[in-house]
Amino acid sequence: MPHLSRPVGASAEWWRESVVYQIYPRSFADADGDGVGDLAGITARLGHVAGLGAQAVWLTPIQRSPQADHGYDVSDYCDVDPIFGGMAGFDALVAEARRLGLRVIVDLVPNHCSVAHPLFRAALAAGPGSPERARFHFAPGRGPDGGAPPNDWPSVFGGPAWTRVTEVDGSPGEWYLHLYAPEQPDWNWRDPRTAPFFDEIVRFWFGRGADGLRVDVAHGLFKAEGLPDLEHAGALEPMRLRANPLACDREEVHDVYRRWRAIADSCDPPRALIGEVNLEPGRAGRYTRPDELHQAFAFAFLVAPWDAEAWRAAGTALLAGDPPKAPVTWVVDNHDVVRSASRYGRSRGAARARAALLAVLGLPGAAYLYQGQELGLPQVNVAPEDRRDPAWPRSGVSRDGCRVPLPWRRDPAGAHGFSPPGASSPWLPVPPGWGELSVEAQEADPSSPLRLCRSAVRLRRRLHAEGVLTAGxxxxxxxxxxxxxxxxxxxxxxxxxxxxxxxxxxxxxxxxxxxxxxxxxxxxxxxxxxxxxx
Missing domain, CATH: 2.60.40.1180 (Golgi alpha-mannosidase II)
Incomplete structure (x- = not known):
């Protein structure tokens, strides 16, 4: 791969105060007309991101995957899925990002992989008690015939966190742990082979041009030894891993991030590690100690109601610490939650979403904007028959409404510019009138959310450049x-x-x-x- 220069004139600690634009590749822009967004589409539209004034983009998973959970079920960590354009598409994207002065953050999923991953397939073939199965969490079932799961843990996506396998001889066999969908078996991080395996994956993406890694389920990885039962497991809400203290926030996980931090710091220039640490601020802060992750997402604003005292309490907790924590990574929208324009109320949500956007851009630290947030997009009510979220059939929770493809222009051909004319239907249908919220429509309106976002990000950058604002x-x-x-x-x-x-x-x-x-x-x-x- 040719040498790729870094964005010019930016601090080695760019992550401390950057505005980062989150891209959900399936829904950003579709260049080849198959109805699914791809890297060529992103590359062609990166000018929009640079025009906002953002300093980096974060791509949700693009690695090779059967797409059971839209990329969060990885079958090859060191390749790009053909649906997105393969590794050549990634290299072209990085080159264009460099030209525009943008950094690139790649998603890494270390808690689980895909059932199609070669190491999991080898584990299925090798049988009980084998070294291959020790890489995952296989265990015999309970009861006289082993027909009950090994423990009572629920999946974050609903239902039990265990699936029973059929052994090579056709008999009912062991069970494997999956804290998410059955297609996503959890790695056993107590196996001594797991940490070196992921060290090489981290090195691969840094060597390929990634300026940082966003670590999925960063508070997960290690499970309590012996995998004991939970108390009151049936009362846990779906979509909340942190409700199971036996499956997350174990002390051993911090050693992983010390290893990765050493790798990141050894790069020239150093790379960044941003963790999805969905814990209370006091616990999440432990992941950003000086020798661990650089930052952890500030999730408190994602769940805070539109209430001044609630926001004050959340902001105070996120910024507290002695010594002070790493600069906060502020966020009010992402690919897993109801869009703020709808979350904050049907009649007043649009105005509140504009205000929340200005709020996160006005606080010290980094700000992450989710694609479409700059357009004030609302949550879409995707019909049940069109939903694609693997959590939907298991928990009744669907995140599809915040993942509907972006509208780029008013023309309904090609789903308002998401795909070229004559393309296949988008992987999620766009609603009527979607084009009125498009980039094209909002460019012409001085009072639009797009124009507000652009003004705010550019002003923020100027105030930082002049030293009026600092990340600390x-x-x-x-x-x-x-x-x-x-x-x-x-x-x-x-x-x-x-x-x-x-x-x-x-x-x-x-x-x-x-x-x-x-x-x-x-x-x-x-x-x-x-x-x-x-």
């Missing part, structure tokens, strides 16, 4: 009785959110930007955010 700014939070939340940064910059039902006064300072117009009396309307400079 201390924040002073305050909540007033009228629902006004303020976050003051180092006495220079103030973020204000009107989270109540009435307009609120602005604190002293020069108004830089607001997510909506002020009232005639100069007040900040409900569900609106503003930036002020002291």
């Amino acid at each position: 700014d201390p924040v002073e939070w305050a909540v007033d009785g009228d629902g006004r939340l303020t976050a003051g940064r180092a006495g220079r910059f103030t973020l204000v959110l009107a989270m109540g039902d009435d307009p609120v006064r602005l604190p002293p300072g020069r108004l830089l930007l607001a997510s909506g117009p002020l009232t005639g009396a100069g007040l900040l309307p409900p569900d609106t955010a503003a930036w002020l400079l002291s």
Whole structure:
């Protein structure tokens, strides 16, 4: 592969304050017309991301996969799936990203793989007690005929976390653990071969051009020794791994990230590790100690209601620490949750989503924006017969509504620009009127979410370049009785959110930007955010 230069003029610690744009490849842009987004489509549309002012892109899994969980079931960690365009497509994407000054973050899935992975297939063939099966969690069932699962753990996707195999001789055999779908067996991280195996995968992607890795289920990996039963397992909610303390946040996992940090730091320039650590802030902070992950996603805002006191409490907890934690990675939208424009309420959600966007861009640290967030896209009600989420048939939870392909223009041909004209139908159907929310439509509207996002990201970058803002700014939070939340940064910059039902006064300072117009009396309307400079 030819040498690829790094973006010019950026700090080696670019991850501390970058705006990162998350791309769900299946739904971003389809170049070859098969109805599924691909890397060539992303490459052709990277100008849109650079035009927003983002400094990096994060790609959800592109590795070779049967796509049972849309890439989170990996069958080859060191190859790109043909559905996305193969490794040549990745190399072309990285080259274009470099040309545009963008860094590239690749998703890594170390908790589980695919049943099609060669090592799991070898484990099935080798039989009980074999070294091949020791790479995973195989165990005999309970009961006289072994017909009950080895323990009572539930899958995050609903149902039991165990599936029984049929042995080579046709007899009912052992069970294997899968904390997600049955097509996703969990690796046994207590096996001494697992850590070196993944060390080489980390090195591969850094060598191939990735500036960072986003680590899926980073709080998972190790399970309690002996795989004991849970208490009250039946009461656990689906989609919440952290509800099972025997399956996540085990102390041994920190040694993995110390190994990976050493690899990342040995690169020139150093690479970044960003963890999906879906734990309470106090526990998540332990993953970003100086010799472990660089950052962990701040999930508290994903679940916080639209309430000033709830946001103050979440923000305070995320920024707390002695010594201070790594700069926070702020996020209010991603590929696993209801889009904020719908999550915050049917009638007021669109305005609140604009305000939330301005909020995460106005706080110290990195901000991750999910594709379509810059367009204010709402959650789509995908018909049950069209849903593709593997969690849907097992738990009744579907994430498809936030994964509907992006609208690029008003023309319904090619699903509003997602695919070329004459292409196959998109893998998830787009709703009527989708084109009115498209990039093309919003470019022409000065008050659109797209124009607001672009202005905010560019202003943020300028304020950082001028030294007005830094990733380590201390924040002073305050909540007033009228629902006004303020976050003051180092006495220079103030973020204000009107989270109540009435307009609120602005604190002293020069108004830089607001997510909506002020009232005639100069007040900040409900569900609106503003930036002020002291």
